[in-house]
Amino acid sequence: MFDKVLIANRGEIALRIMRACRELGIKTVAVHSTADENAMHVRLADESVCIGPPAARDSYLNIPSLLAACEITGADAVHPGYGFLAENARFAEILADHNIVFIGPSAEHIRIMGDKIEAKRTAVRLGLPVVPGSDGAIRDAGEAKRVAKEIGFPVLIKAAAGGGGRGMKVARSEADLEQALHTAQSEAKAAFGDDAVYLEKYLDKPRHIEIQVLGDGQGGAIHLGERDCSLQRRHQKLWEEALSPALNASQREEIGEKVATAIADLGYSGAGTIEFLYENGEFFFIEMNTRLQVEHPVTEAITGIDIVQEQLRIASGARLGVTQKDVTFAGHAIECRINAENPLTFTPSPGRIESVHVPGGLGVRVDSGIYAGYTVPPYYDSLIAKLIVTGKTRxxxxxxLRRALSEYVIEGVETTIPLFIDLLKEDGIIDGNYDIHWLEKYLERRKQA
Structure with missing residues (x-):
């Protein structure tokens, strides 16, 4: 096992990793920008190193500064968390060149799955069902029209090099296609430095279902069930739950076995998530995230498996400590992402936290790095807390969840807590009858009311 892990991240996820390390007897190093010098992860780490000014490109994305921090502190491994450099194959290679372990999959697997076109080809090779679409990048409008006619409108144009909704456009007819293609290519170039896009069949009412996996790179691989991440705004998840209200046990077992077999065949090492669209009883692979997910706590809640500790064990060279037969699902869990944003307009709301009261009680978990007097900086993602609740039934x-949200107080900045309180009044949420378009339609109705 490692002696000292440098956590190349910030906020709640840095604290989450720190706790897992502490429980395994591993010392921790926090890195921080000048904007985060008073952050909780900095206060609680065994050591901390300032790696640059507020802008992420000059601090959390600054590979030379992170390497220097490893050398100064003697860290023998780096956990990247999510975001920033978590899916940067070059970062993993550079660490390896300096005899520092990257707590994640191989650079090769990061690179394969980071290219959405190559990821889809790999999924086909591994026997996973995929959305009908182009075999590779679309070169021009003529090719786009040919593929679109083959699979039928509407179609979705997606950036090959990224995600998060950037470089993604829907064309509902041939008349829309050329403009949508041009816009998607321009957005992809601006966001990822690569204008390559591909084309897929657009599904009207799918759910977003993802399967959590663990592989040890030594032939062992398991799945930890699914998470339903269908409640999204602009392709950004706001609410996740496990298990999905849309699946039954046989569907779960079937898709889980397919995914676990694929991960074993790939020789994948570490935690990962295979993401699908699900409609009319069918799964369609869309991508794989080769990192820890924001929503991993809901899986931990229903399985009792510490995913971060498993990452650490696997990266240290150990085989999986659990078999598929050991994995059981108990109860139901939901996570709400608490963002420092206006709950109606979603405008970021950085500023000083005046007071905080965190909910508690049976089945309530809060992952957060904020405290009274802490200033939410304007430079990073607006996620400031995750509220995770568990119950015997959905x-x-x-x-x-309704009770916990009513107890949760954050004063000084606006948050999305009121949004979740309102969502719990909606029949679609109560019944679990929603798809990936549900939330945006709900928000549009609110604007018009």
């Missing part, structure tokens, strides 16, 4: 979970 209905009990919803009731507990």
């Amino acid at each position: 209905n009990e979970c919803l009731m507990r």
